[in-house]
Amino acid sequence: MNDILACLQKGPEGRLHPISFQTACQARDLSLSSGGEAFGVLIADESSPSLDGELSALGLSCVFVYEHQAFSIFDETIYSEALLDIIEFLSPSAVLIGATPEGRALAPSAAVKLKTGVTADCTALRIDSVGILVQTRPAFGGNVMADIITPYARPQMATVRMGATLIPSQPINGKTRILRRDASRLKLFSGLAKSLLTALEPEEDESQKRVIVAVGAGVREKNDLEMFKRLANLAKAGFMCSRALVERGWMPQGKQIGLSGKAVSPDLLITFGISGSVQFQAGIKGAAKIASVNSDEGAPIFRIADAPLAGDIYEIAPLVIAALEAAASKRRS
Numbered sequence: 001m002n003d004i005l006a007c008l009q010k011g012p013e014g015r016l017h018p019i020s021f022q023t024a025c026q027a028r029d030l031s032l033s034s035g036g037e038a039f040g041v042l043i044a045d046e047s048s049p050s051l052d053g054e055l056s057a058l059g060l061s062c063v064f065v066y067e068h069q070a071f072s073i074f075d076e077t078i079y080s081e082a083l084l085d086i087i088e089f090l091s092p093s094a095v096l097i098g099a100t101p102e103g104r105a106l107a108p109s110a111a112v113k114l115k116t117g118v119t120a121d122c123t124a125l126r127i128d129s130v131g132i133l134v135q136t137r138p139a140f141g142g143n144v145m146a147d148i149i150t151p152y153a154r155p156q157m158a159t160v161r162m163g164a165t166l167i168p169s170q171p172i173n174g175k176t177r178i179l180r181r182d183a184s185r186l187k188l189f190s191g192l193a194k195s196l197l198t199a200l201e202p203e204e205d206e207s208q209k210r211v212i213v214a215v216g217a218g219v220r221e222k223n224d225l226e227m228f229k230r231l232a233n234l235a236k237a238g239f240m241c242s243r244a245l246v247e248r249g250w251m252p253q254g255k256q257i258g259l260s261g262k263a264v265s266p267d268l269l270i271t272f273g274i275s276g277s278v279q280f281q282a283g284i285k286g287a288a289k290i291a292s293v294n295s296d297e298g299a300p301i302f303r304i305a306d307a308p309l310a311g312d313i314y315e316i317a318p319l320v321i322a323a324l325e326a327a328a329s330k331r332r333s
């Protein structure tokens with residue numbers, strides 16, 4: 001139960017990704033303080049045997065390898081099936097994943113299913129005196145370094161930034177065992193179907209549109225999003241949001257604007273029910289014009305909006321929709 005699992009990643013040119021050496025090294029170092037063992041897991045397509053040389057030199061107790069054709073294109077839903085399988089098998093105390101784009105998608109996908117937390121982009125890790133993983137990462141826009149712990153849920157999950165630790169504190173002795181686990185019994189196909197559909201119908205990147213409609217916590221019900229989506233469609237605009245709606249689980253993270261979301265630079269940004277926190281504003285510095293609807297005249301967004309509209313979004317949005325529909329039918333006739 002004190003074991004540490006490093007999730008290894010394949011890199012370019014058929015070699016291990018450099019971040020894998022780092023996560024393996026951190027897992028080894030942490031296991032010395034936790035009193036457990038350090039393991040690795042590699043999820044890869046069927047060309048992974050070429051990595052055995054590198055894997056065996058990582059200084060881990062064992063690396064478990066899942067190979068399947070379904071892993072040839074990264075998809076967090078598919079990859080998390082293998083990660084969950086090894087976590088169930090080993091019950092590690094902590095899981096470390098390199099903060100590559102794939103690692104950043106895989107960690108939360110697995111953490112949600114495990115009902116545990118994940119600390120993203122850690123720059124340092126250590127085990128405290130009672131055996132808990134202390135996960136250090138920049139917070140509040142990088143102004144402070146926060147020590148984050150996961151006191152109860154297990155495993156403790158962290159993604160680690162490249163360059164955090166590269167030098168092992170102990171020399172690597174002995175060969176790492178490599179064990180292949182049967183990936184064909186995993187439920188990979190529901191995930192595969194999803195990734196094929198995504199490949200066939202690539203989602204348009206809303207953040208690149210010239211006009212963006214963004215909605216925030218002022219939206220009262222999930223179903224109400226349809227009205228604002230309709231408005232965005234009529235305006236041929238991207239449809240995005242503040243973090244408040246991502247936290248409610250109403251909008252996907254990919255549509256979040258701000259410090260921990262996307263930076264946008266449309267010709268026109270229209271916000272509905274967004275207060276304009278510093279973190280939201282960090283993502284809209286490139287917008288040429290901003291129009292904002294908010295019932296609170298003192299909302300911070302009004303200090304930067306070119307067109308501040310004080311009012312209820314539920315009264316103003318239907319009026320805008322009606323005006324856009326009238327303009328569209330005029331164009332058609």
Ligand SMILES: Cc1cc2nc3c(=O)[nH]c(=O)nc-3n(C[C@H](O)[C@H](O)[C@H](O)COP(=O)(O)OP(=O)(O)OC[C@H]3O[C@@H](n4cnc5c(N)ncnc54)[C@H](O)[C@@H]3O)c2cc1C
Binds near residue numbers: 139259273283293314
């Ligand atoms: C490290 C960190 C990173 C973060 N990153 C981001 C980020 O990337 N993006 C982000 O958005 N946030 C981020 N946040 C969260 C941020 O601090 C705010 O909590 C968030 O932006 C608030 O979202 P909001 O404006 O939708 O909600 P609120 O602040 O709750 O504002 C809702 C607004 O809606 C208005 N309103 C309510 N009802 C109506 C109505 N009927 N008609 C008109 N107006 C109405 C209210 O007056 C209010 O101004 C981050 C926070 C932290 C600590």
